[in-house]
Amino acid sequence: MVTNPPAERGNDHHARRERRKEARPGELLDAALELFVEKGFAATRSEEVAARAGVSKGTLFLYFPSKEELFKAVVRENLAGRFAEWQKEFGSFEGPTSDMLRYGMRVWWERVGATRASGITKLMISEARNFPELAAFYQQEVIRPGTDLVRRILQRGVDRGEFRAVDIDYAIFGIVAPMLFMTMMKHSLGVCAPQDYPLDAQRYLDTQVDLLLNGLVARGEGRGERA
Amino acid sequence: MVTNPPAERGNDHHARRERRKEARPGELLDAALELFVEKGFAATRSEEVAARAGVSKGTLFLYFPSKEELFKAVVRENLAGRFAEWQKEFGSFEGPTSDMLRYGMRVWWERVGATRASGITKLMISEARNFPELAAFYQQEVIRPGTDLVRRILQRGVDRGEFRAVDIDYAIFGIVAPMLFMTMMKHSLGVCAPQDYPLDAQRYLDTQVDLLLNGLVARGEGRGERA
C-alpha cells in the first residue's frame, strides 16, 4: 500500500509500521465517515468500517471502545473540531455584514454542505431520537457552536445598524433552513431519484440569501442594501 | 365501512368481536404510525407495534403480510390516500393564487405538518437510502402527487398573470423546503432539545410564504400583494 521512499532506509521497517499505526485512527475515521453517511449509524456494521480501513474488526475496538465513541470521533474530526478556526475567521471579518452572510453561506457549502461532512448532519437528524446520547453530544458540539456563529453574524449586523432589530433566535432559522434542506436532498431522496430534483445548490442558496437579506436589511439604506 | 341495515337490528351478537375485527387494521395502523414516527422503520420492532395495538405478534401478520407492507399501508392511510381529496379541494379554489398558496401552506400544516403524519416524511427522508423499495413507493405515491399539486398552484399563478414566468420546477422547492425544515425540526432535534428551537410554526411558514411571494408576484401589479 505504501511505497518505500528510495532513500533514507535503515529503520525503515519500523518507520512504516509507526506511520501506519499513527495513520490508523485517521483511516478508520475516514472509513467510518463514508459508511455512516452512506447507511446511517445503526445500519453501519463495525466490521465493514474495519474492512474499508484495511484492518480487522478487533483493531477498530482497540482505537474506539464502541460504535458510539467512533461516531463521536467522526463528528469531532469533521465538524466540531473546526468551529474554533471558523470563529477566528469570522471574528476578523471586515466589511458589510450582508457580505459576511453571503460569504458564510458559500463557505459552509464548500467546506461542509458539498462534502461528505454534511452527511453527518443528515445522519444525526435521522437518528437523533434513537440515540439520544449522540444527539446530546451533537447538540453541544456542533449545533450550539454553529448557531452561535450565525447568531454572532446577525448580532453584528444589528449592532452596526445594517440589519433591522429582528428576533435573532428566530432569524437564525432563515439561514439554517436552506442549509438543512440542501443537505437532506443531497443525502436522501436526491440519491434515490436524482432526476426528480434538478436543484442547483449555489443558485438555490444564493437566492435564499438574497430573499433573506431583502427582509433583513435596514430600511434607511433603501433596499439597495449596498448601493 | 359497513352500513347499518335500517330495520331488524337483531343480529348483533357478533357485535363485539366484529367491531374488534374491523377495528384491528386501524388500531394496528395507528400503533405502527406512532412507532414508525418515534423510532423509524428499521428500529421499529413488529412485536412492539402489535403490543401497542393490544394484540400479539402473530396478529399483526394476519393483517399485513410484512413490515414493509405495513409501512406502505400506513403511508396510504395517512398521506397517499388523501391527495385525491386535496386535488379536488384545490381544483375548485377561487381567488388570487397568492391566497391559494397561503391557504395551501396553512392546510398542509394543519393536516400534515402538525400531525403525526409529518413523521412519515421525516422517516422516509431518514431511511430512503436503506430501503430503496420503500423510497420508490413513497416517491410515486406521495412525492409525485405532492409536487404535482404545488406545481399546479404555481402554474395557475403564472397562467393568470399573477406570478412571473419563473422556472416552476425550481420554484417548487421554495415552497417545499420550509415544509421539510419544519418537519425535520419537529420530529428530530426538536424532540431532543425543544428549548433550543423556539420556533413558532405558523409564523415561520407565513414569513416564508411572504418572502416567496414578493419574489414571485408579477411586477405589473405593483407589489400589490403587500399593500
Next chain:
Amino acid sequence: MVTNPPAERGNDHHARRERRKEARPGELLDAALELFVEKGFAATRSEEVAARAGVSKGTLFLYFPSKEELFKAVVRENLAGRFAEWQKEFGSFEGPTSDMLRYGMRVWWERVGATRASGITKLMISEARNFPELAAFYQQEVIRPGTDLVRRILQRGVDRGEFRAVDIDYAIFGIVAPMLFMTMMKHSLGVCAPQDYPLDAQRYLDTQVDLLLNGLVARGEGRGERA
C-alpha cells in the same frame, strides 16, 4: 357447489346442509391426501387443507383433533382400510401363483402405485423418523398387512410346489423393492426432473416380475414356468 335436484324440495335447505355435513370428512380427507402427497406431512399447513376442502380452519379441527389424526384417517381411508377387500380377493384366487404375482403387481400399480395413494407411502418413508408415532401406526396398519399379503402369495407358491423353498421373509423384498422404487421416482425426483427419468412403469414392473420369477420358479418346470 352442489346443484339442486329439480324435484323433491321442501326441506331442501336442511337436506343440502346435511349432505354437505356428511361429505365434510371425505372432502377434508381428499384435500389432505392431495396436500400431504404434494408437500409431505410437516410442510402441509392445516389451513391449506381446510381451504382446499372449502371449509374454515376451525372446521378441520372439529372433525380431526390434530394434524396427526387427520393423517391417520387419510391412511385408513386410502390404504389400511382396503386390505380386507384385497385379502378376500387374493384368498379366492385360482390359477398358478406366478399369475397371482403378476396380477398382484398390476393391481397394486393400478389401485395404489399409479394413484395419489402411493404418495402416502413416499411421505411415510420420508417422515417416519420425525414422526415415530405415525410410523408405528403405518407399520401396523399398512406395512404389516401388506407384507402379510405378499407373504401369503409366496407361501402359496411354495406350498403348491410352484416356487422353490426360498427364504420368504427375504423374497418379499424382491417384490416390494420395485414397487417402492417406482413410488419414490413418481413422487420425488421424477417430479423435479421428469426428463431425466424416462421410466415406463408397466414395462419396468413387468420386467422385474419376470426376473424375479425366473429366479423363483421351481427348476422342474424347466424355466418356462408356464409353457
Next chain:
Amino acid sequence: MVTNPPAERGNDHHARRERRKEARPGELLDAALELFVEKGFAATRSEEVAARAGVSKGTLFLYFPSKEELFKAVVRENLAGRFAEWQKEFGSFEGPTSDMLRYGMRVWWERVGATRASGITKLMISEARNFPELAAFYQQEVIRPGTDLVRRILQRGVDRGEFRAVDIDYAIFGIVAPMLFMTMMKHSLGVCAPQDYPLDAQRYLDTQVDLLLNGLVARGEGRGERA
C-alpha cells in the same frame, strides 16, 4: 490443508486456536451430516447443528452463509466431491464388465450405502419437492455424475460384446433401484422397526446383480457368467 514447514517449527503458539479453526468446517459438516440424515433438511435446526459441533449458533453462519449452503457443502463433501476419484478408478478397470458391475455395487455399498452418506440420498428424495433449488443442485452434482458412471459401465459391457445391446437409459434403473431401496430401508422404516426388516444388504445386492446380469449377458457366451 496447510503443509508443515520442514524446519523451524517454532511458531506453534497459535496451534490450538489454529487447529480448532481449521477443524471447524469439518466438525460442522460432520454435525450437519448427522442431523440432516437423522431429521431431514427442514426439520434440522441450525442451532442444533452448531450445538452438536460444540459451537454457538452464530459460529455456524461464520462458515456457511445459510442452511442451504451448509447442505450443499455437506453434499459436496460426502458425495459430489468424490465422483472424480471414482471415475478414475473405474476408468482404469480391467476384466469382465460383469465383475466391474459387481465390484461397483460392492464399492457403493461400502463407501456410500453403508455409511451416513447414503442418508443424504434418502433426505434428498424425501425433500426434493419442497426444496427445488437443492433438488436441482443434487441432480446436477450427484445424480448426473452417478448415472453417467453407471451408464459408462453398461456401455463398456455392450461395446465389448459382453452385454446385449439393451436400452441403456433404461437398464440403469435396474442397477440404481436396489441401491435406492436399500438406502430408503436403512434410513427410514428400517430405523423405526428394524426387527421387521431382517435384510442382509450384501446378500440382497448380490442377488439383484445376479438377476440383472442373467438378463444382460450376451447369449453367445452361453450364460457363462454363472458357470
Next chain:
DNA sequence: AATGAATGAGGGTTCATTCAT
C-alpha cells in the same frame, strides 16, 4: 355445527463486542 381471529413458541439469520492467541 361452523367460523376465523388470536395466540405464542419456535426457527433462520445478523452483528456489536469480547478475548485467546
Next chain:
DNA sequence: GATGAATGAACCCTCATTCAT
C-alpha cells in the same frame, strides 16, 4: 498491538391449535 473466531441476544416471520361468537 493486531487478529479474527466466537458469542448470544435480538429480530422477522410461520403455523398448529384454541375459543368466543
